[in-house]
Amino acid sequence: MLHIDIWADFGCPACYLAKPRIDQAIAASGHAHAITVTHRSFELFPDAGLEPFDSFEHVLHKFGGDQTQAARLEEHMAALARAQGQPYAIHHPVASSFDAHRMLHLAAEHGAASEFMDAVQRDLLGEGVNVYTAAYLANAATRAGVPATRAKALLAGDEYANAVRADKKLAREAGVTAVPFTILGGRLAIPGAATADAYADAITQALTTGDLQ
Numbered sequence: 001m002l003h004i005d006i007w008a009d010f011g012c013p014a015c016y017l018a019k020p021r022i023d024q025a026i027a028a029s030g031h032a033h034a035i036t037v038t039h040r041s042f043e044l045f046p047d048a049g050l051e052p053f054d055s056f057e058h059v060l061h062k063f064g065g066d067q068t069q070a071a072r073l074e075e076h077m078a079a080l081a082r083a084q085g086q087p088y089a090i091h092h093p094v095a096s097s098f099d100a101h102r103m104l105h106l107a108a109e110h111g112a113a114s115e116f117m118d119a120v121q122r123d124l125l126g127e128g129v130n131v132y133t134a135a136y137l138a139n140a141a142t143r144a145g146v147p148a149t150r151a152k153a154l155l156a157g158d159e160y161a162n163a164v165r166a167d168k169k170l171a172r173e174a175g176v177t178a179v180p181f182t183i184l185g186g187r188l189a190i191p192g193a194a195t196a197d198a199y200a201d202a203i204t205q206a207l208t209t210g211d212l213q
Contacts, residue, residue: 007042018180018193025199041101041167052093089128105160112145
């Protein structure tokens with residue numbers, strides 16, 4: 001058996017690109033039955049509030065207000081996404097993802113974490129949908145396979161808040177400072193969005209040699 005931990009955030013473009021590559025590598029390995037995946041929480045904007053702001057504002061701030069450079073970066077991300085069949089909205093909302101991560105843990109309880117992650121990332125980064133509202137999160141979780149009553153109950157309380165914080169603590173202990181960040185077998189780390197071939201090679205190494213140095 002091989003266990004893979006993946007730290008990611010819903011509003012992370014690189015995570016959006018990496019997700020299908022990892023899924024592809026697992027499916028192509030011929031050993032999908034022997035591989036388990038845990039989608040772990042990581043907040044790119046831990047200080048963000050509930051009121052969304054435009055993602056392009058963040059990119060502009062990152063590059064000191066250089067709109068040309070910011071636009072070039074976003075167009076590059078869009079091109080990478082389109083090359084692997086994913087839509088990409090250059091302008092998409094950014095807000096606190098804490099509740100979305102709580103819902104991710106609930107989805108995992110029902111074996112639907114991957115489906116939930118796919119749906120939220122596609123709607124947010126692909127279509128520019130505001131995925132941070134309670135109504136959206138409940139609906140997305142239900143579509144992914146979570147009972148509607150459970151999804152609504154989670155949003156009415158603080159269930160899984162400690163699980164989200166625990167994932168963040170694990171990230172700090174593992175030296176994770178940016179996402180996506182993938183750890184295979186508890187020891188082989190892949191920072192950033194690797195290619196599907198790189199993920200496949202890492203899976204093969206972990207499964208066939210047991211050498212995770």
